[in-house]
Amino acid sequence: xxxxxxxSSLLRQLLRTxxxxxxxxxxxxxxxxxxxxxxxxGKVILPPSKNITFSxxxxxxxxxxxxxxxxDQGYTSEGAQKQIAAFSQKLTEQLTAGRxxxxxxxxxMRMTADGDWRFTPLETVGIDADSFGLLELExxxxxxxxxxxxxxxxxxxxxxxxxxxxxxxxxxxxxRPPAAEPPRRARCSxxxxxxxxxxxxxxxxxVFRRPIVDYMExxxxxxxxxxxxxxxxxxxxxxxxxxxxxxxxxxxxKPEPEPEPVQYKPAPRQTPSKxxxxxxxxxxxxxxxxxxxxxxxxxxxxxxxxxGYPAAVxxxxxxxxxxxxxxxxxxxxxxxxxxxxxxxxxxxxxxxVEKY
Numbered sequence: 114x115x116x117x118x119x120x121s122s123l124l125r126q127l128l129r130t131x132x133x134x135x136x137x138x139x140x141x142x143x144x145x146x147x148x149x150x151x152x153x154x155g156k157v158i159l160p161p162s163k164n165i166t167f168s169x170x171x172x173x174x175x176x177x178x179x180x181x182x183x184x185d186q187g188y189t190s191e192g193a194q195k196q197i198a199a200f201s202q203k204l205t206e207q208l209t210a211g212r213x214x215x216x217x218x219x220x221x222m223r224m225t226a227d228g229d230w231r232f233t234p235l236e237t238v239g240i241d242a243d244s245f246g247l248l249e250l251e252x253x254x255x256x257x258x259x260x261x262x263x264x265x266x267x268x269x270x271x272x273x274x275x276x277x278x279x280x281x282x283x284x285x286x287x288x289r290p291p292a293a294e295p296p297r298r299a300r301c302s303x304x305x306x307x308x309x310x311x312x313x314x315x316x317x318x319x320v321f322r323r324p325i326v327d328y329m330e331x332x333x334x335x336x337x338x339x340x341x342x343x344x345x346x347x348x349x350x351x352x353x354x355x356x357x358x359x360x361x362x363x364x365x366x367k368p369e370p371e372p373e374p375v376q377y378k379p380a381p382r383q384t385p386s387k388x389x390x391x392x393x394x395x396x397x398x399x400x401x402x403x404x405x406x407x408x409x410x411x412x413x414x415x416x417x418x419x420x421g422y423p424a425a426v427x428x429x430x431x432x433x434x435x436x437x438x439x440x441x442x443x444x445x446x447x448x449x450x451x452x453x454x455x456x457x458x459x460x461x462x463x464x465x466v467e468k469y
Contacts, residue, residue, distance in 0.1 A: 114203065115182065115196045121216040123181045128165065134177050137194075138201035139230065141171035165220060167232035396446040397427070397436040398453075400464050409433035420460055427469055436469075443468070 127134045135141045150159045183193035213223040220234035403409040413424035422437045440446040446466045453461040
């Protein structure tokens with residue numbers, strides 16, 4: 114069986130580049146990143162960090178640990194899976210017995226009072242060089258030094274005091290007044306002009322409607338068509354030419370109708386007729402089998418909306434199975450299932466008939 118130190122080393126390498134690494138049979142290691150932060154009123158700077166936790170609800174296996182073990186130790190894919198399964202089983206037995214398992218250079222795993230696994234990472238663990246290895250930085254404000262007292266030197270005869278020159282002050286420039294808003298009258302005149310143009314367009318179209326209509330008719334119709342539309346002439350009749358006679362020796366061939374596509378539709382669920390006693394069991398067409406009831410219900414909901422038949426979840430004692438159709442005769446159920454498998458859809462390719 115693979116050693117704990119090997120698994121711990123592989124986990125450290127995988128957690129550097131992945132936020133989730135599965136430990137089959139137990140759960141998964143999760144990595145949460147925390148950015149740098151300033152606390153205590155800006156006096157302490159915390160470096161960026163990563164927190165490693167372990168969740169037993171993350172049950173799906175991503176296969177990262179098996180691939181890393183096969184690549185590192187030279188196992189095949191199936192051999193690596195067996196080694197990881199044996200390691201998980203032994204780890205579960207030790208944790209259930211109350212032992213604390215220490216992953217070298219990674220952390221400590223133990224079992225809590227409520228039966229859950231608790232993982233505590235080591236403080237010295239280094240998953241990311243940009244996040245770990247830095248310490249808290251506490252900043253202390255620097256008090257400015259008081260200014261030195263001013264002690265002017267006494268004037269001497271050798272060095273006369275230069276005359277006082279005031280600092281240069283640029284001439285005052287008054288600020289520019291804000292741009293004047295356009296008068297309201299000018300804005301009203303623009304709106305009035307727009308209304309006038311629209312009114313003239315409407316009046317011109319009404320006054321000159323007849324020339325416009327004549328121009329449009331001459332553009333779209335020929336003189337003969339215009340004369341016919343105005344009732345000045347009748348359309349010329351096209352002479353009817355009789356089709357050539359068909360030889361008596363050539364029989365008329367009728368085109369064969371195209372076959373309509375046949376769509377298979379299974380019969381609905383059977384119900385016993387009145388006055389007859391229904392059998393105790395039926396023959397169901399099952400689509401899938403699950404170990405978890407919630408997964409079976411989710412799959413039944415999805416398939417019910419996809420294939421259009423009501424789906425039901427049945428507990429057969431060892432698993433949860435999804436049924437879509439049921440019949441009182443196994444022969445009829447087999448025939449319906451054969452027809453369903455012959456369709457283009459792939460929902461019934463793995464279905465089977467079972468008595469329940």
